[in-house]
Amino acid sequence: MVFSHSDDIWTQCPELVAGVLFARGINTRASVSAQLARFSATAEARMNGGIESALPEVQAWRRVFAKMGLQPTKYRCASEALLRRLRKENALPRLHPLVDLCNAISAAFAIPIAVFDLSKVTGDMQVRHATGSESYHNSSGQLEHPEPQEVIYTDQGGNAHARRWTNRQSSLSAVSAGTHSVMIVAEALHESAHEDIRTLLAALMQEVALAWPASASKARLLTRAAPRFDYTPAD
Template identity: 40%
Template sequence: MLSVHPSIDPRVAELAPGFRAVSVVVEAAPIVNPGVAARAMERAYKVVETGNSNWSDAHLAAWADAFRKFGAKPQRTPCSAEALLKRVKKDGALPVIDPIVDLYNAISIQYAIPVGGENFSAYVGMPRLTIADGSEEFDTMKGGEPANESPDAGEVIWRDDRGATCRRWNWRQGVRTRLDAEAKQMWFILESLPEMPIEALNAAADDLVAGLSEMMPGAVITTELVEA
């Protein structure tokens, strides 16, 4: 069975006391119900239209504060959940990308929580949330062409043994570990701060697991609460 055990650097915990996440590991099966993603997205749009939970604004504000603590400017580079919600509120919808990506984006906007999805087959070692020293390699796209850059020293990043996989905590994922519906080994991380009730974090994870199970009957899925 696929085993993924992400770790959290104690220095990150000092930046955001009470940070916790749910790790979801998936040994994928063939996708037979791709429409699950569209239905999840429609539910999420209705939640956004009627107003997210009474704690969601505080949760996004807490993420902005956490970003400022390591030198990021949340107005320019917000957490992934806030970025998605801004696009929905501006454009009315998100572009259709891929059943898997659309599903976890739907969970993100419904619950106002950053959700990352990664192709774990591309990982070298285990994922860890840490503070960059500025020498890590991060592969991205610039002007439609592959490019490499490095995070800023002191920046919170997700990384593996090869380099950074996500910059500014959950702002931008790298190309190397990008997830799509063809991946055989999938890893998701749902990241929350104390302003989001633990019950809501668990509900978001449960909805993701339920959607993946319906989309890919036969997939083997495990979850784990990750705390500093």
Template identity: 45%
Template sequence: MRRPARPGVTPGVDVTPRLAGYLGAARDRLAAGPEGGFPEIQAWRRAFTRMGCPPTRYRCAAESLLRRLRRDGHLPRLASARGPRQRALHPVRVPVAVLDLARIDGDLTVRPADGTESYLGLGGESEHPRPAR
């Protein structure tokens, strides 16, 4: 079942001007060195290694998107509601997820953590995020 779009989110919105700055920042950072050298990406690679996943075979979403941006110089247009959010995350290298809404019970909200959340970590244990500052 497809969920209705939020009010104000329309397919025709032009996000190009807003995204230009974000993509410019990501390109500047990539010009200084490859994404594999970014401390944030190195942290993901260490985590993947600890899980037994070869980190250059199984790349985190942030690294994959940054590699694509470096290789192609641009990113393809994604679905209007998701594309701007994913592209805006490039300069800060935040992992991006694609979710199957048919497997999610209840509402899904993306926001900074307040510290009360609980989730199942990659190692199978319950974890709690630090509150966002």
């Protein structure tokens, strides 16, 4: 499959840097407790008793959300929502070893990370503006349609796998007990995004290999100059 951002997205957000990792051999048997504790501690140390909205990574996403006409306190990027929960509850949600790991890394870097079950994705996936005809399944499994021009993740089957860019993922491609192959995407727009996404990708590769030694993965950094990742399982 091919993962990309549309030309319009790159035009509107030329500072965007994305990291994409494809992995297969995922299961629920991995133990990630030590990793979660380590990355959660990093996240808490970064906030140092402050609030998540003060972090430059979060501020950059707040500016983009404001440009999209979204209220920053009503619609938060995924990393801000995780950090807010960590600050208020001193814990992150536990759902699936891979999702839990990605959430902890997301909090540590303050960068949104999305994880998609590839068996639920039809053809290529692109981040682009919605037409309004795409189908999105909310957390309850109910069908919604994104607003026209809303930034979404969408595949060739007309499925919207995330709404409001990095705000909310679809339940359709959520990782579950039967998930084997995944695509993981991290996106940032702050000043040091290029360096930070590169570091985050390296951490993801290392931690996934540690938790799932039999897994196989391939990662790539995407920028406006190199905006596409064409992946096949044989890569």
